Structures are given as C-alpha cells and as structure tokens.
Amino acid sequence: MEVSTLTTIAFWAVSAMILGFATIVVTQRDVFRAAIALAGSFLGVGILYFVLSAEFVGVVQILVYVGAISVLMAFAVMFIQDIASGSRPSQGRLVGAAVAVLVFGVFAFTAYNTNWSSMDAITDPVIVAALTEGFVEVGTGNAIEIFTDLPVDENAVAVKNGGVFVDSSGSIGVLVVREYMLAFELIGLLLVAALIGGLLLMRNPSTTDELVKGDFSV
Amino acid sequence: MTIENVLLVSAALFAIGAYGVVSRRSLVTVIMSLELMFNGVVIAAVAFSRFTPSAALLSGDPLTAEAIRSALTGHAFAIFVTAVAAGEAALAFALVFAMYRVKESVEITDASEMKN
Numbered sequence: 001m002e003v004s005t006l007t008t009i010a011f012w013a014v015s016a017m018i019l020g021f022a023t024i025v026v027t028q029r030d031v032f033r034a035a036i037a038l039a040g041s042f043l044g045v046g047i048l049y050f051v052l053s054a055e056f057v058g059v060v061q062i063l064v065y066v067g068a069i070s071v072l073m074a075f076a077v078m079f080i081q082d083i084a085s086g087s088r089p090s091q092g093r094l095v096g097a098a099v100a101v102l103v104f105g106v107f108a109f110t111a112y113n114t115n116w117s118s119m120d121a122i123t124d125p126v127i128v129a130a131l132t133e134g135f136v137e138v139g140t141g142n143a144i145e146i147f148t149d150l151p152v153d154e155n156a157v158a159v160k161n162g163g164v165f166v167d168s169s170g171s172i173g174v175l176v177v178r179e180y181m182l183a184f185e186l187i188g189l190l191l192v193a194a195l196i197g198g199l200l201l202m203r204n205p206s207t208t209d210e211l212v213k214g215d216f217s218v
Numbered sequence: 219m220t221i222e223n224v225l226l227v228s229a230a231l232f233a234i235g236a237y238g239v240v241s242r243r244s245l246v247t248v249i250m251s252l253e254l255m256f257n258g259v260v261i262a263a264v265a266f267s268r269f270t271p272s273a274a275l276l277s278g279d280p281l282t283a284e285a286i287r288s289a290l291t292g293h294a295f296a297i298f299v300t301a302v303a304a305g306e307a308a309l310a311f312a313l314v315f316a317m318y319r320v321k322e323s324v325e326i327t328d329a330s331e332m333k334n
Contacts, residue, residue, distance in 0.1 A: 026238030096240030107229030
C-alpha cells in the first residue's frame, strides 16, 4: 500500500479513538471511568499529532496531558468522595446538545466551504526541499544553504539538520526563543502565578493562620 | 487525509467538549470537557501548520531560515496553548477543592457563590 493510504487509515482510526473516548467522557456517569476515557482521548490526540508529522507537539501532548493532567484528574476524583455517587446530568442537556450541534455545524461548514491555501501551491523546488529534506543555516544572519541532494555520509551537516517537517524539534526551539520570546517568558510568569494561586487556594486555613501569627513550628 | 478531514475531527471534539460543559452537573466533569475543547483547538492549529503554507513561503522573496521556520508557527502555538491549559487545569482543581471544603459539594448549581 502507498504511504498516503496508510496515513489516511491511521488518521481515521485515531480519529475514531479520540471521538469515541471523548463521547464516553461526556456521557459516563461514573467519574473515574470518565477520567480513564479522558486519558485515552488525550493519547489518541497525541498519536494524531504524530500522524500530522508534529512529533514534538505529540510528545508534549503525551507528557503534559496523558502524564500530568490525567493524573491530576484521577487525584481529584479520588480526593472528592462526594463524586463516587456519579456525575448527574444537568437540566441543560438539550441546550447542550443544541449548542454542540450548532458549533459543529458551523465549524464543519466553514472547513468545507473555505478555499484553504495548500502546500501544493509551493512550486519552488528549493522551498519544497527545505521543508521536506533539510536546510542548514549558515552564520548568524538569514542566509541558508539548501541541500536537495542529501549526502550519503552520515556525519554530513545536512543530515543532522533535517527539514522542518522531518525533524521539527530544533526548529521549534529556535522559533520559540526567537520570534515568540515574549510569549515564552509570559508563559513562565503565568505558570508561576498558577502555582502560587494553587498553593494559596489549597492551603489549610488553620495552619496558615498560625503561620501568620508567627508560630512557625507547625 | 486533507485539511478538511482534520478540521472536521477538531470541530467534533470541540462540540463534544461543549456539550459536556453545558450538560454535566459535576464541576470535575465540566473541567474534563473543557480540556477536550482545548485539545480540539490545538488539533486545528497543528492541522493548519501541516497543510497550509505561511505567507512568507508564498511571497516569492529570497528564501530565509526565518521563512522556513514560520511553517512551524502552529506547532509553537500548540505548545503555548498546552502550557496555558496545564496551568488552567491546576488552578481549576484548586478552586474545586476550595469549594468542596466549604460546601461539601462539587455540583455546579451550588457554585453560584464562593462566599460561605
């Protein structure tokens, strides 16, 4: 089979996995099962990123969502005993279904009725080669050298610098600390603020009161 | 696999999440549904990065490393959104625990006021 056929099969299989698990999350009464299904859905999204040749985002997705957020969800479900009785649906069920159908309809209509520019519009063989095979940045400026014909030598520079969609991690790193430096710094600030806010909200009020009074023995 | 297909999956995930946010009563499942919506958005960002070329590549100007890297803007966006979602999830659960401590309940109908 052709690679594109296999990719399409993988895409639809992974999509079915994502949407199936997501449906379980929003319909299952048992919240712990919903948390497990959520982890499955996150994992499916991670695999989808690999199918879309976004390896780095896929790894981040699996580390952050499957590894951290799912554990946080499971912890929350076990911490709150109240939830063992199950998550009841609210009165807004029909409204929710209507909203979901409307949102999906608008998005799907837009997706299929917009003339998206395509990667096929790029005809310049140099750009195609840079995107798919590799490029090497020479010096500190913007000048680059394009290797369309990759040398067989394993130690050649071009082999180490794969094209953007072949080995994207390095390019994403450069992009984040160059073009998006401010956003990168702000994310750090945001996470620190979230950390302090979380600690503040989770503190045991009685212990904190004694700390404020100056008794640090607790 | 075309961009339309991927956007369709992204929209479906977002819609399922939206349904969950409106139709569930427990705050924990509402937050789970919010995470699903986040994922739907990030899938769209990665899909655009994969299937549509950036303006810098179509402009016809001399090729620069910056222009090639701009093809990965969607990936950088996805990573930022993921970081924000992680912070949001941590804070949201801290709020849920604070509410549970005060009200002994995590039902959304009991959350109309945080003051005890």
